[in-house]
Amino acid sequence: MDPTTDNAGQTGDQRDHRASLEALRAEIAKAVVGQDPAVTGLVVALLCRGHVLLEGVPGVAKTLLVRALASALELDTKRVQFTPDLMPSDVTGSLVYDARTAEFSFQPGPVFTNLLLADEINRTPPKTQSSLLEAMEERQVTVDGTPRPLPEPFLVAATQNPVEYEGTYPLPEAQLDRFLLKLTIPLPSRQDEIDVLTRHASGFNPRDLRAAGIRPVASAADLEAARAAVAKTTVSPEITGYVVDICRATRESPSLTLGVSPRGATALLSTARAWAWLTGRDYVTPDDVKALALPTLRHRVQLRPEAEMEGVTADSVINAILAHVPVPR
Numbered sequence: 411m412d413p414t415t416d417n418a419g420q421t422g423d424q425r426d427h428r429a430s431l432e433a434l435r436a437e438i439a440k441a442v443v444g445q446d447p448a449v450t451g452l453v454v455a456l457l458c459r460g461h462v463l464l465e466g467v468p469g470v471a472k473t474l475l476v477r478a479l480a481s482a483l484e485l486d487t488k489r490v491q492f493t494p495d496l497m498p499s500d501v502t503g504s505l506v507y508d509a510r511t512a513e514f515s516f517q518p519g520p521v522f523t524n525l526l527l528a529d530e531i532n533r534t535p536p537k538t539q540s541s542l543l544e545a546m547e548e549r550q551v552t553v554d555g556t557p558r559p560l561p562e563p564f565l566v567a568a569t570q571n572p573v574e575y576e577g578t579y580p581l582p583e584a585q586l587d588r589f590l591l592k593l594t595i596p597l598p599s600r601q602d603e604i605d606v607l608t609r610h611a612s613g614f615n616p617r618d619l620r621a622a623g624i625r626p627v628a629s630a631a632d633l634e635a636a637r638a639a640v641a642k643t644t645v646s647p648e649i650t651g652y653v654v655d656i657c658r659a660t661r662e663s664p665s666l667t668l669g670v671s672p673r674g675a676t677a678l679l680s681t682a683r684a685w686a687w688l689t690g691r692d693y694v695t696p697d698d699v700k701a702l703a704l705p706t707l708r709h710r711v712q713l714r715p716e717a718e719m720e721g722v723t724a725d726s727v728i729n730a731i732l733a734h735v736p737v738p739r
Contacts, residue, residue, distance in 0.1 A: 427636045428688065430628035431457075437482040437627045441619055442471050443609075444602035450688070451593045451705055452479055452567070456633055457640050457684040460590025460677070461546050461566040463531075463581075463709060470595045472569045474616050476527045481619045483633070484626035485524035486561070492534035498541035502551045516553060521545050524561050524630075528568035532578045539585055542566060546588045563633055583668065583712070590677050591702075592709035636687070643683040644693040648738035652696055653679050656703065659731045660711050665722050668712035678706045696737045704728055 431453055438449050448464070452475070455462045464472045473489070480487035490501060503519035520526065521542070531539060544550065546566055550557045568589070570581075586592075598606065615621060653675055661669030670678075679694075681702040686694045708724045717727075 427632050427639065428690070430632045431636055431688065433627040434479065434482050437624055438475070438478045440624050441478040441614075441616065441622050442475050443605045444598050445471065445475060445595065448475060448593045448595055449479070451591050452476075452565075453688070454681050454684045454702070455590050456483075456563060456565055457637055457687070458590055458677075458680045459563070459637070460680070461588060462568070463586070463589040463592045464567060464569045464595055465572050465592060466569070466595030467573055467597070468571060470597060471616075472595055473527060473529060475595075476525060476567045478619060478624055480525045481624045482626060483628050483630070485563070485630065487525040487527065488520040488523040489527040489529060490520050491529050492531050492538065494534060496534045496538050498538050501538065501541045502545070503553060505554055514554075516556075516558070518558075519551075521551060522558075522560060524563055524565070526564075526566045528566055530570060531568040532570045532581055535579050536582060539579065539581060543585060543588065563630060586709045587671060587673055589709060590681065591705040593705055640684050640687045642692065643687050645679065645683060646693070646738075649682075649694050649696065649699065650679065652735070652738050653682070653699055655735045656699070656731060657707075659735055660707065660728070663711075663727055663731065665714055665717040665727050666711050667714050668710075670707050670710045674707055674710040677710075678703060681706050700732055703732055 434453060435446055435449050439446075442449070452462055454460075464475070466472055477487060479485075490496075499519065501519050501521050503517050503522065505514040506517045507513075508515050528542065544552060545560060545564075548557075549562070549564055550559045552558070566589075570578075572594075597603075657670040657672075657675040657678065659669075660666060663669065678699065682694050682698040685702050686692075686698045689698075704725055707728055711724050711727065713722060713724060713727070
């Protein structure tokens with residue numbers, strides 16, 4: 411039987427795939443309390459084949475969030491603790507000599523997974539940080555001249571601490587631009603924190619997600635079908651022009667030394683399409699663009715030192731631009 415089509419142009423199959431991805435929120439909420447925006451951001455990144463930078467103080471469940479997402483999607487996940495002595499081969503893998511065969515064989519590193527958690531990525535030197543550039547952009551790792559494709563889907567979720575800078579190496583702009591989204595993980599509200607403590611008092615163990623009741627509610631096949639549906643989401647010329655106007659305005663802002671690149675404009679269009687599809691539409695509206703502007707653009711701009719001293723933030727600059735740029739009707 412042919413799938414039916416609703417008023418928004420969505421087929422029954424598309425609604426099923428969307429419902430599976432929306433079910434992730436409820437499933438992850440069994441382990442992580444009050445972080446729905448971050449969960450949505452991770453789903454958007456998966457739909458756009460992008461990567462995510464998670465920023466928050468220690469103890470706000472950044473690692474747990476990624477592990478819960480992997481469990482609910484039944485994806486393979488690995489964690490790498492980035493430290494000052496970590497080498498690029500510790501991430502990508504290396505050639506190992508086998509004395510029995512007198513040959514070198516490739517030993518894959520932890521990057522060969524579906525969901526890589528790069529914990530405290532800014533604690534390792536740029537040499538090791540750059541080991542992820544090819545993986546993030548090309549979805550492959552080249553060792554000894556041989557390219558080796560990474561599994562599909564593949565997402566890097568990197569974390570960093572926004573308040574502790576001693577012994578850290580700020581990510582270069584070229585690497586920041588590789589992240590589709592930068593999600594801030596806030597401290598929980600009072601009620602959310604009470605819920606967290608109540609769960610722990612009842613025996614919740616964050617290291618045992620199966621015991622917490624998290625089960626796979628979507629699959630890699632659902633994700634692939636959803637990506638195909640997102641690619642068909644209509645973008646009008648007016649919306650394309652709106653995205654370009656926002657990004658060009660960042661390059662002219664007196665508060666910024668660096669504005670959003672064309673890669674950033676492409677990223678904003680992609681995330682807006684994914685958000686439109688997740689909310690049940692097959693077309694993008696200006697509100698979709700506004701909803702994803704902050705997480706998509708905040709890490710792609712650079713403040714002037716004098717603006718930073720006056721308390722200006724990247725988010726405040728982008729919000730001012732969104733308020734100023736004419737919205738298409």
